[in-house]
Structure formats: structure tokens, C-alpha cells
Amino acid sequence: MGVYSKIKGLSDVNISGKTILLRVDFNSPIDPQTGVILDDKRFREHLYTIKALESAKTVIITHQSRPGKKDFISLVPHAQRLSELLGKQVRFIDDIFGSCAQEMVRSSKTGDVIMLENVRFSAEENLKLSGEESAKTVLVKNLARMGDIFINDAFGTAHRSQPTIVGLPEVLPAIAGLLMEREVENLSKVLHGAPHPVTFILGGTKVDDSIDVAKHVLYNGIADYVLVVGVVANIFLSARGYDIGKPSMDLVEQLGYTGQVEIARDILSQFPDKIIVPEHVAIKKDGARVEMHVRDIPEDCPILDLGSEGLIQCLDAIRKSHTVVLNGPAGLFEETDFSFGTHEIIKAAADAEFSVVGGGHTAAAIEKMGYETKFTHISTGGGACIEFLTGKKLPAIAALEKSTERFA
Structure with missing residues (x-):
């Protein structure tokens, strides 16, 4: 992975038969009246990683909005939309890490995809904590019991120092998903080696x-x-x-x-x-x-x-x-x-020859024009992309590097 070669990806580990905790970013525009998802772009971006995990059990951890916002809702519509896109049922559980979630993961089979409830319903996920502090949270301790490997594919939240982003890599072997790899490789090339x-x-x-x-x-x-x-x-x-x-x-x-x-x-x-x-x-x-x-x-x-x-x-x-x-x-x-x-x-x-877009409003304008396939890379994370381009080490990237060293 270029300058981030310390990070492992899917090609570096055997996931067959394992239970994968997969952190994605399905945070999407929602109609406040109906709860309908207005744009499923982020779902489509994560499909490559989810489909690559067919030989494992996949437990999806994600969020929608944040406390106090009108679109801070349950992930029922997100599980339904992902089911439609995958062409198979995604099993939704209205629990994050309690006994219901633990039992569903235990009883599931290889190839199953489970989506946990909005992880920001847990107050701990809304805190800004270091990796060490996050590892001690009830949220991380209980999520970690359900999985063998943690995969972070949520580049859109890579600049957040929150428990599922920086804490799970402290307690489980952690690798980058395909979307995260693509983001890191293309943005790294901008800073090191672009023509x-x-x-x-x-x-x-x-x-x-x-x-x-x-x-x-x-x-x-x-x-x-x-x-x-x-x-x-x-x-x-x-x-x-x-x-x-x-x-x-x-x-x-x-x-x-x-x-x-x-x-x-x-x-x-x-x-x-x-x-x-x-x-x-x-x-x-x-x-x-x-x-x-x-x-x-x-x-x-x-x-x-x-x-x-x-x-x-x-x-x-x-x-x-x-x-x-x-x-x-x-x-x-x-x-x-x-x-x-x-x-x-x-x-x-x-x-x-090499064209990169920082996401946000520009990406929306490009999609409206039908130009999205004409660019080398369109980032899925506006804030994370900007921080990356200022030369800062994103918390999610640092956590993956640290996990690689710890669980080598």
C-alpha cells in the first residue's frame, strides 16, 4: 500500500470461516418525513469489500448521523437497502453488543451478513478517545467478543478518533477493506509520486x-x-x-x-x-x-x-x-x-492523466454530470480526504498500522 505498506489488506490474511467485524460508513441523506434513504452511493462503494467476504461471517458496524439530529435513526432502512444491493438478505438486529447481538452472530453461518443497530446509539461511540482509552470501553470489549478480525473500510470516518475506529484495532487483528485501501493508495500517490x-x-x-x-x-x-x-x-x-x-x-x-x-x-x-x-x-x-x-x-x-x-x-x-x-x-x-x-x-x-476529487459537493456535481467514471479517484470522505492532503496521519490509519505491528 505504498507509503502505508505497514497496513495489511484482504490479500494479506485468510478470512475463510472467520467472523469479521466490518466497520463501514453508511451515513446517508435521509428524508426526515419518511426515513427513506435518498442516496445510496456509500452503500455501493462498500459492496466490493462486503462481497469479498463471502467465505466468512460478516458483522457490519456502521452509523447514521449523530445524537440530536433529525436523521439520527435506526438502521432498518439501511439493512433493507443493502439486502437489495447484495441480492441476499442482510439480517438486522436492533442491538449493538448485548446478548441478542451475541446470539445472532453465534448462530449465523458462513456467508451470512448481519447488520448491528446504529453504533452511535451507544454513547461511548460519540466520545473522542485514544486507542488505549477506547479499548477499555464497554462497547469495544463486547464487540470484540463477537469477531476474529476487524476490517475498517470506513474512510469517511477515518479522521475520527472514536472507539470502533481506533479501539477495535487495539484488541483484534485489524486490516483495511478494499475501499480504504483504494482511498489510501490514491491519496498517497497525490502526496508521493504523482506525475x-x-x-x-x-x-x-x-x-x-x-x-x-x-x-x-x-x-x-x-x-x-x-x-x-x-x-x-x-x-x-x-x-x-x-x-x-x-x-x-x-x-x-x-x-x-x-x-x-x-x-x-x-x-x-x-x-x-x-x-x-x-x-x-x-x-x-x-x-x-x-x-x-x-x-x-x-x-x-x-x-x-x-x-x-x-x-x-x-x-x-x-x-x-x-x-x-x-x-x-x-x-x-x-x-x-x-x-x-x-x-x-x-x-x-x-x-x-491522474485526477483526484476530494468528495463532498464537487463529487455530487460530478455525479450529476455523469462524469464519475472519467476521474481516476473520487474520495468518499470529504473531511478525511482534506486532513490526509494536509499531511496529517489519520487516526484510523495510525490504528491499523499499530494493529499490524501488534498482531504480526
Whole structure:
């Protein structure tokens, strides 16, 4: 597994006849009125791993939402949807680690798939704990009694230091599932060994995360260019001394990112030739799209997309790149009038030799366009992907490495 060769995968162990505790991330959009799952993308991503475990008993551990949210519900619809996708019955148990769950696992046969109740119904799973602390929880102790091997396939929660993520690898031999392997291999290649030139396109509204990624890839020579769009670009435009207008500045303040302007100014001073900040933008004026240079925008009009001249500059940089990492839309793509920049960048990025997408809204836009098969890799974990690209060791990865050493 490249730079994470300390982690074992399915090809490294014999799972035949074993009971597997499989941590996945089935957290999905739910209709609050009906409880119906609105998007089963995450289920489909995990199918490869689940099908690869046919010679074992599979006990699925997963979650939906978190306490206090309207979509914090039982996993009955999740078991039904997985049954439909697998073409076989998934046995659901409305228990997590009690006697009912223990008995169902004991009485099941090789090839059976069991889904436990929403693991976040256990208060301990909602705590941020170290691996050692997690191993002492009632949750981990009782789950561990049911399995022989722990497989973590939940990249979407890999940045969470929670009991099922970091505690089970302390007490059971732990390996990565096929989805986790794919995520780690592709994101590792971005940081170590991607074909140059490498261009990072950072957009959307999560400015602090994007700036952390920009700093890491520029200071470490990973990126040849960083192209900023969306609200991230507004921060850099402000750092260049432009007045981005009251609506755009109000949004920056509402999101709590005014302090990022000074950081952006510092990055621009250190990497003037590597940061691409398009200055030709599209605003909303009297309800319509109007394009102009940022210096000319009226005080009361929001910047909502790239302008055509700004887009030409972006596409030129993308087409010269062998690797493109795309994270965040270029504007308010949900509105047709302001989807132009996002859609054109997606089309250009898809043609790169090695193309990686950071999940989230960008992945949703790509799927809507029918472009998902045109990218090398689309991450299933927005937050986890961003943390990985800032060079941080994710808790789930560290836990798998530690388990490999312990149970070698």
C-alpha cells in the first residue's frame, strides 16, 4: 500500500470461516418525513469489500448521523437497502453488543451478513478517545467478543478518533477493506509520486481547510500550482487588496474566515508564481449573471462564479497538468446561471492523466454530470480526504498500522 505498506489488506490474511467485524460508513441523506434513504452511493462503494467476504461471517458496524439530529435513526432502512444491493438478505438486529447481538452472530453461518443497530446509539461511540482509552470501553470489549478480525473500510470516518475506529484495532487483528485501501493508495500517490505538473484546485466554502492544504502542498513541493476558486478565491482576492463587495465580505465574516486573509497574503508573498487567483468573476446583478473584473464589481453584488476570462486562465493551467486534485466548486453551482465555472473545470480536470476529487459537493456535481467514471479517484470522505492532503496521519490509519505491528 505504498507509503502505508505497514497496513495489511484482504490479500494479506485468510478470512475463510472467520467472523469479521466490518466497520463501514453508511451515513446517508435521509428524508426526515419518511426515513427513506435518498442516496445510496456509500452503500455501493462498500459492496466490493462486503462481497469479498463471502467465505466468512460478516458483522457490519456502521452509523447514521449523530445524537440530536433529525436523521439520527435506526438502521432498518439501511439493512433493507443493502439486502437489495447484495441480492441476499442482510439480517438486522436492533442491538449493538448485548446478548441478542451475541446470539445472532453465534448462530449465523458462513456467508451470512448481519447488520448491528446504529453504533452511535451507544454513547461511548460519540466520545473522542485514544486507542488505549477506547479499548477499555464497554462497547469495544463486547464487540470484540463477537469477531476474529476487524476490517475498517470506513474512510469517511477515518479522521475520527472514536472507539470502533481506533479501539477495535487495539484488541483484534485489524486490516483495511478494499475501499480504504483504494482511498489510501490514491491519496498517497497525490502526496508521493504523482506525475508533474501537479495542480490543486481549491474551492467551495471551507477556506481554513483549503488554506491548510495549500500550505502543505506548496511548502513541501508537492504542487506546482494551486488554483483557488469559490469563497477560497474571494479570500485571496481580498488578500491582494481588492474590495470583493459587501455580500461576499459578509459571507466571509459569517463563516469566521476574516483571519484567513492575512494567511493568504503570506502565501501569495512566498509563492507568487504558484498561486493562480482568477480576477475576472461573475456576479449577480438585478437577478442576472454579469461578468466583470473584480475591481469593477458594485458594492452590493455578490461574486458567485468565475467569469469567462478568469475561466480561460484556469483551464489553461489545468490542461498543462498531468495531475489534478479538485476539491470544492468554483461558485454557486446549484444555480444554473452560476454553474458554468464548476462544470467547465470538472470537464477539464477529468482529462488529466491522474485526477483526484476530494468528495463532498464537487463529487455530487460530478455525479450529476455523469462524469464519475472519467476521474481516476473520487474520495468518499470529504473531511478525511482534506486532513490526509494536509499531511496529517489519520487516526484510523495510525490504528491499523499499530494493529499490524501488534498482531504480526
